[in-house]
Amino acid sequence: MSQKNIVVAFGGVSPEHEVSVLSAMQVLSALEDSSYSTIPLYITKSGRWLTGELLKDLSNYKDLPKLESQSHACAFVKDDIGRTLLKEQDSKGLFAKPKSFPVYSVICAFHGSEGENGSFQGVCEMFNIPYSGSGVLGSSVGMDKVKAKQLCEANSIPVTSSLDFYEKDWEDHQETILNEAELLGFPLVVKPSSLGSSIGVKKVGDRDELIEAIETAFRYDAHLLVEEAIHPLMEINCSVLGTAEDCRASVCERPLGTTETLSFEDKYQSGGSAEKGMASADRVIPADISSELTETIRTMAVHTFKTFDAAGVARLDFLVNEETEEVYFNEINTIPGSFSFYLWDKSEISFKDLMEELIGISLKRHQAKNGRIRSYETNLLSEKAAKGIKGLKGTKG
Ligand SMILES: Nc1ncnc2c1ncn2[C@@H]1O[C@H](COP(=O)(O)OP(=O)(O)O)[C@@H](O)[C@H]1O
Ligand SMILES: [Mg+2]
Structure with missing residues (x-):
């Protein structure tokens, strides 16, 4: 590959969308004088995938509808030799041809939601391209405060005492939940399990405040955590x-x-x-x-x-x-x-x-993954192998 294209992926359907744009601009400007070419992959607040040079300039984000209309819809695709490309899906001029860029590595500059919780990382895994940051497992467990605490507890990493519950539990057993929470002792902190940026996080000093904070937090997440305040x-x-x-x-x-x-x-x-x-x-x-x-x-x-x-x-x-x-x-x-x-x-x-x-x-993690045996030459669906499968059309089982 002659040109080493670094796809800088950012934005996304997340409350931290703007923060992600800022992080991405930092990455783009840091790599300006490097040996890499940078290709922006901006996911809009409504989830559209866009690319184009205009996305590299922070001042263009003041007018989002204009920026969207001047950028190219794009997607990852596999070419016929198995490489993954970031491919423009449209062209902006009469004679312009949609461009495509072989992906050398992706820098994930998302914050929050699907860009950080393992979903986008899973897309990169499916396309078998190198990407920065944690993999699917670490990203998803890391985004879930309840599961993250459980993992820490199992590995002797101290965490605050807490309880967690879903909206249905709250509807059915409000009294029990409040009593259990009170046993932890006020002040308490209420938080949605998988948000960030302190959204829905509230420190409370009594039962009334606790109820109010819980009701508010359920507007953001169906799974909540109430923990002792430090x-x-x-x-x-x-x-x-x-x-x-x-x-x-x-x-x-x-x-x-x-x-x-x-x-x-x-x-x-x-x-x-x-x-x-x-x-x-x-x-x-x-x-x-x-x-x-x-x-x-x-x-x-x-x-x-x-x-x-x-x-x-x-x-x-x-x-x-x-x-x-x-x-x-x-x-x-x-x-x-x-x-x-x-x-x-x-x-x-x-x-x-x-x-x-x-x-x-x-790149190292990608090489390590690809250095292992990941598929087998034997075709288990070959006529001979499939013979014994009962109840399927086209087999003699
Ligand atoms: N158990 C706690 N005791 C006291 N303050 C807390 C506690 N948990 C969170 N906080 C405060 O709330 C802030 C946001 O909570 P945090 O769990 O970091 O959520 P977020 O993912 O939204 O950043 C923390 O930075 C801290 O100031
Ligand atoms: Mg925090």
């Missing part, structure tokens, strides 16, 4: 880079919220500038904590990354009781905002290096 709370995040077999931890960060629970506004709207993306949120790097606590968290971050079979760059978020310094796993972000580059920047890796490393890891 107080006094200190949040510490740490990024891990590599594969489950070989990975390392970054420096730690302490994000600063204006209220105790970091809100969507704290994360993305508090005077953040587009180029900086997530890096502009208020944070202390390296976290102003003891070296012992730093090492505890970095070790736990690596152990958690391996437990989830994560890959590429992930950010592990921990809740720390500021008084006792007890550490609890809170969540894994398998595609962290701005790829957590600002944590690696401080560890002497630039954004561009980080992207090159992500591409390298994607």
Whole structure:
């Protein structure tokens, strides 16, 4: 392949759509002077797949209908020698021919929903193309807070006490759920199992607030989590880079919220500038904590990354009781905002290096997958083999 095309995939049907656009613009500009060509793959809020040069410029996103109308619908297709191409599905000029680009690797720059929960990763697996970040398993378990906590518990990673329930349970057994929740002790935190960006997350101090928070959270998700609130709370995040077999931890960060629970506004709207993306949120790097606590968290971050079979760059978020310094796993972000580059920047890796490393890891994982036997020459449907199958037309069984 002469041209090494990196498909930068972003957007998507997700509440974090805009954040994903920012992350993607960072990737595109970081790879501008690299040996790769970059091809944007923008998934609109309604789920259309688009490509085209205009999608590389952040200022074009101010007028989305115009941008959509000037970009090309696109799809992954297999050519007749089995390569996967990102292919334009339409042409914009009378004599223009739809272009197609052989895919060298995909950088997944989605945040939230199908772009981060393993669905898009599954599409890449089906097309057998290298892609950045965690695979289907790590991505999907990582997106589900209930399953993520269960996996941690089974692997001796401390988590807060909690209970989870579905909407039907709530309708049928409200009293029991409230009593069980109260046994955990107020204050409590209510959260939807598989959202992000603090949407639907609420700290509550009594039964009435709890009921209200639960009703609100069910507007976002059919599966909820109620957990003990850590107080006094200190949040510490740490990024891990590599594969489950070989990975390392970054420096730690302490994000600063204006209220105790970091809100969507704290994360993305508090005077953040587009180029900086997530890096502009208020944070202390390296976290102003003891070296012992730093090492505890970095070790736990690596152990958690391996437990989830994560890959590429992930950010592990921990809740720390500021008084006792007890550490609890809170969540894994398998595609962290701005790829957590600002944590690696401080560890002497630039954004561009980080992207090159992500591409390298994607290729390594792809080679490892393809180096194994994945299909068999024997045709089990050949006439002889199919003979014994009862109840099927066309067999003699
Ligand atoms: N158990 C808890 N105790 C205290 N605060 C919490 C707890 N869980 C979450 N929070 C607060 O709520 C914020 C959002 O919760 P989180 O689980 O990280 O959801 P999201 O996936 O939406 O980021 C956290 O950053 C933290 O400030
Ligand atoms: Mg969070």
